[in-house]
Amino acid sequence: MSLSNTAFSQRRILNRFQRAAVILILCTLPSGCSDNDYLTSINGSSTFALVNAYLIDGTGAGAVANSVVIIEGGLIKSVGTGNSLHIPLSVETIDLKGAYILPGLMNTHVHGAYNESNLMEWAKTGVTTVRDLGNFSTSPEQGFAFRNRVADKNEYSRLVAAGPMVTAPGGYGNYPVTSVSDAFYKINQLIDQGADLIKIAIEDNLQGRTWKMLSLDEIRQIVKTAHSRNRRVAAHISNSIHIKTALEGGVDDVDHMTYDYVPDSVIASMVQNNIYWIPTLELWKGVSDRYGNNYITIAKNNLGRFVKAGGKVALGTDFDGYTTPFDLGMPITEIKLMKESGMSLMEIITAGTLNAAYACGMDDKLGSVVPGKIADLLILRSSPLENPEAFLNIKMVIHNGQIIKTY
């Protein structure tokens, strides 16, 4: 049941006690009324408070009971507990009844995000931001125009767009640069057109197929140009021999776990250089399932040792990056594979929130539940610190301060 516009606007000026009375009356009408109607009506207010919840804030700090989060104008206004934070009487409250508040999750390695139905599917399952690392279906300008068109639609996941994958002529990827000076020109052009970050390929041999590769000087020029304009550089790598190139080139993140063994010394260099790793274990599981190889076993071993060494991980699956199956929406397969690799559920949450926000270059706006950040929240009915299945037990999704889905 939905309320008429007139009734809706009238209700906005009632205080929360009067609203409760209205809800009570409406719910006694023959058609009845669900929790969802009540919660949807709250979207008429730009300010509301979530109360009586556990808060897992995305920073790696433990869950805090009896938490209160006040949302105003799409942002997180204040965070505290029922004992410490005063909620003005004029502010609508939602009793979460012991549910778990997390920052909205982010999948930092997807393809196929220039697609409205995919963006809706991600958003409604609490994946409120996706980072697309390779648009192969439209021109860069068309892709960035799509990103701009959907940016203010709260029912869609936020699209962070690299545009095409930069490579050498005849290389793995779809946006060739021919020289150091061409790299300077083309990267500036991509950023002028609207690229949120730059994705490059460091790949010459995968499953028997071979490609030409960017030179180290070209990679350094790409990174220098992108960084001078405050954009991160993400690198496709699948083989550990290319990690040295990524390190020397100065990229910010490596966008697959490698499927061959990474020596501990190389892991130590990555940790020392603060290079983030985006594992895409779901990709390697799909490849191993199909071809009967041990890529996933080795990738999980590499990830476990990287995390143990203090390496920073951001969650990413490579959705639609290969013909094997991928979860659209909640990346539950990836979460379970990360856990099997030795990551704690708290480490996985941080990988999917604050670390993911860093990889997107948006950690000042997203990824943790602190005042001033955008109110993207995933609310789960059970504890995601006890069982990964909790990620499928969703109660509510809030995107840009709007309740976009209740379950």
Ligand SMILES: [Zn+2]
């Ligand atoms: Zn990919």
